[in-house]
Amino acid sequence: MFSNNNRISTRQVFRLFVFDFVGESTLILPSQLAAFAGNDGLASIVLGGIMGSLYLWYLAYVLKKMETDLVTYMERILPAWMKKIFLVLLLVYFTGMAGYGAYIFSDVIQKGLIAGEPFPLILILVLLTAGYAVCGGIESRARVYEILFVVLFVLLAVMLLIAAGDLEMEYLYGFFQADTGSVMKGSLAVFFCLMPLFLLAFFPSYVQKAKWGKLVHAVHAAMWFAIGVLAVLYVILLGSFGSRSLTTMKYPAITLMSSIHLRGSFLKRLDAFMIAIWFFTLFALVTVFLFYAQELVQKLRKKDTHKKWYLCGVMAAVFGVAEMLHQSSHGEWFRDYLLYIGIPLFLFLPLFVLLWGKGKKRHEG
Amino acid sequence: MKGKIKKYVALVLSVQQLLCGCSATELEDRCFPMMAVVDEKDGQIFFGYGFPKLSQKDNTDLEEARVNIAPVTGKTMESCVQTYDSGLEKLADCNHMKVLVFGENLMEDTGRYADVLSYLKQTGLFPRNIYVCVAEDPLALFETEEDLPQDLGSYLEQYLQNQESAGSGKLFKLGRLLDEKENHILQIMLPYLETEDHIIFWKTMYRVPDDRFLYKQEK
Numbered sequence: 015m016f017s018n019n020n021r022i023s024t025r026q027v028f029r030l031f032v033f034d035f036v037g038e039s040t041l042i043l044p045s046q047l048a049a050f051a052g053n054d055g056l057a058s059i060v061l062g063g064i065m066g067s068l069y070l071w072y073l074a075y076v077l078k079k080m081e082t083d084l085v086t087y088m089e090r091i092l093p094a095w096m097k098k099i100f101l102v103l104l105l106v107y108f109t110g111m112a113g114y115g116a117y118i119f120s121d122v123i124q125k126g127l128i129a130g131e132p133f134p135l136i137l138i139l140v141l142l143t144a145g146y147a148v149c150g151g152i153e154s155r156a157r158v159y160e161i162l163f164v165v166l167f168v169l170l171a172v173m174l175l176i177a178a179g180d181l182e183m184e185y186l187y188g189f190f191q192a193d194t195g196s197v198m199k200g201s202l203a204v205f206f207c208l209m210p211l212f213l214l215a216f217f218p219s220y221v222q223k224a225k226w227g228k229l230v231h232a233v234h235a236a237m238w239f240a241i242g243v244l245a246v247l248y249v250i251l252l253g254s255f256g257s258r259s260l261t262t263m264k265y266p267a268i269t270l271m272s273s274i275h276l277r278g279s280f281l282k283r284l285d286a287f288m289i290a291i292w293f294f295t296l297f298a299l300v301t302v303f304l305f306y307a308q309e310l311v312q313k314l315r316k317k318d319t320h321k322k323w324y325l326c327g328v329m330a331a332v333f334g335v336a337e338m339l340h341q342s343s344h345g346e347w348f349r350d351y352l353l354y355i356g357i358p359l360f361l362f363l364p365l366f367v368l369l370w371g372k373g374k375k376r377h378e379g
Numbered sequence: 380m381k382g383k384i385k386k387y388v389a390l391v392l393s394v395q396q397l398l399c400g401c402s403a404t405e406l407e408d409r410c411f412p413m414m415a416v417v418d419e420k421d422g423q424i425f426f427g428y429g430f431p432k433l434s435q436k437d438n439t440d441l442e443e444a445r446v447n448i449a450p451v452t453g454k455t456m457e458s459c460v461q462t463y464d465s466g467l468e469k470l471a472d473c474n475h476m477k478v479l480v481f482g483e484n485l486m487e488d489t490g491r492y493a494d495v496l497s498y499l500k501q502t503g504l505f506p507r508n509i510y511v512c513v514a515e516d517p518l519a520l521f522e523t524e525e526d527l528p529q530d531l532g533s534y535l536e537q538y539l540q541n542q543e544s545a546g547s548g549k550l551f552k553l554g555r556l557l558d559e560k561e562n563h564i565l566q567i568m569l570p571y572l573e574t575e576d577h578i579i580f581w582k583t584m585y586r587v588p589d590d591r592f593l594y595k596q597e598k
Contacts, residue, residue: 182555184564255554256562273507273554 022220026156028232028239029163034210034302035240037295040267041118043207043244044251048260050200051192053252056245058197062204063241066211067234069361073214074230076364080371084215084364085313091371098314100363105310107356109328111209112303113335114348116140119296120336126268126289133340134333140300141329147301148308148325152220155301159294166291170243173288174250177274181253204244206352208237210299212360216306268292304328410469411476413532415505416450416517417495418482423452424491425482426459428471429521431530450518456498477536478510479553480517480572486587493560500557507554510539512570513585519574526577538579539570548584 022030047055080087085104088097120137128136147155214233221229251266254273263269271288304325311324339345412428419425427450448466453459464471485492499505512535514520524531543550551569559565567587573580 182565185562255558256564258563259558259561262561269507269554273552 022153022156024221024225024228024232026160027217027221027229028236029159030156030298030302031210031213031233031236032163032239033159033295033298034213035208035237036243037292037299038115038118039204039207039240039244040247041122041265041292041296043203044248044266045261045263046203047200047248048252048257050203051196052257053186053189054192054197055200055248055252055257056189058200059204059241059245059248061197061201062208063238065201065205066208066237066241069205069208070211070214070230070234070237073211073364076368077215077218078226079368083218084367085310086219087371088367089313091367091374100367101310101314103355103359104363105307105314107359108303108307108310109331110335110348110351110356112300112307112328112332114339114345115296115299115303116144116332117336117339119293119300121340122265122268122289122292122296125265134337137333137336137340140297141333144297144300144304145325145329147297148305149322152305155298155305159298162294166294167243169288170291173271173274174246177250177254177270180274181250182256183253185256186249186253204241206357208240209357209360210302211237213302213306215364216309300332304332307332404470404472408469409472410467411472411474413476413530414478414480414535415473415476416480416482416514416520417456417485418517419484419488419491420452420482423454424456424459424485424495425450425452426456426463427451428463429524429531431533456495460504473505476505476509477532478512478539479505480520480535481511481513481569482517483513483515483585486513486585496557496560499553500560505553507552507557509553510536510550510570511553511556512539512572512581514572514574516574520572520579523574523577523579535572535579539581542570542581547581 044055047058051058077084082090085101088100092100116137120133120140123136123140124131124133147158211233214230217229217233218226247267247270251260251270254270255263255266260266268289307328308321308325311328312321315324335348339348410430413431414429415427416429417424417426448463451459451462451466453462481492481495485495520531520535527534539550542548548568548570551567555565556567559567568584569587570581571583571585573582
């Protein structure tokens, strides 16, 4: 029997966050890093990880001072109008991130499995499945990922090991050639892909208070696990394709899986199965942002009774974002949104709310 | 009432799921080339597939499936593929392909060879993990097929792998060949296949010519 108290263990937190980090970063980042810094993209990955650690330390400090999750603290401290504005901004951010994840997920399915099928149909099916998973609550999702974790990552390790046997060492020569600015650009791209770290601000209500320290450690460990996976994958991608060729690929990790020549009949079709790891990780990313977007709508409306309708509304908005990204092939508008609104929001909002709270207490005191 | 709505929604979704496969080509409407040959003949591209003895794969024979058509020639690789595909009764599904054989004439025409690679990179027509080799006369390879225990593509794949294990040289996959169009780092050496008395040999490596190298190198 499983308990159903809307609480998850730190091990489940670790595995949930690994899934959230790994999907988008391993699919999108390698070609960007190769374009920015070539072989020195490896240094960008490590620097991006260090930035992530600093951000996590800052967020943990702020949340410790708040003694609760960000939204509850906002409700307690901020004036109603300001709270509403921030909740709407957060809702837009979560909807945008869910839309971006859904767009990549559907695009991978369309390009990798069922080319020629209409994109909106794939997107609708993805969102319906994600909506169903969100209805199951955070515990059921955590259990699913807890079980899938070992199976998928052991198989990924096997595939990477096989791919490592076919590396062209000449592609790996030539480190320390990119300039500092290019390496820094790459590290910022890595840091932006670690955005799910911000979700820590919403987690205190889903874990026991006594386990707060362990929760932060679990998220930190999950982040470095994902950074490790990304670094290993990046070296293998560099050694397999070369940095110049890597820049021309959209989803090089998936190309790698289809390029591995598996000998023997038992492992022959493992390459097709391995695409599943990105299906599950992207699915996790979509569901986690859908889940919090729905929670935010609920906070805005202050009613528990229409939870499923709120979810439907959020799913419709996510569909709109994903479809817009599909229509605009480069998605510059989304990049601009993240750069000027999304990222400043997750960087400065927690600190602003904390300082406002302190100022209010001092004023009252 | 609510239960009825749920049932209708579930029904509509199930039907929608089933419709997803409507535009796909069924398995029995596909044929599976195991190898492809590309060469240059009289200033034109010469292209053809090698098919398995279909009885091994889906209990039909070559005549019935009408895949046993002769290689075609054309000005570009694209027109050749289109002409060849239009002659096939079924859709050519290259996902099971094992080997791509380039003719020596094509390799020595660097411009045309580059065009063929550009086309393959752009279209993703063949899988990236197939082996690439060179033959003086690719058509001569097909003449050995009658004496082989399996189709030529599968035989060549196993033969190349065995020879590589025995130290004859390093195999090159199509993916890496296409990547080298961007990287320009490696010196590409491909297995050079010859035939003698209906037997295939890999004795030498073929150094892929660029502007500077236009010769065959003995091991």
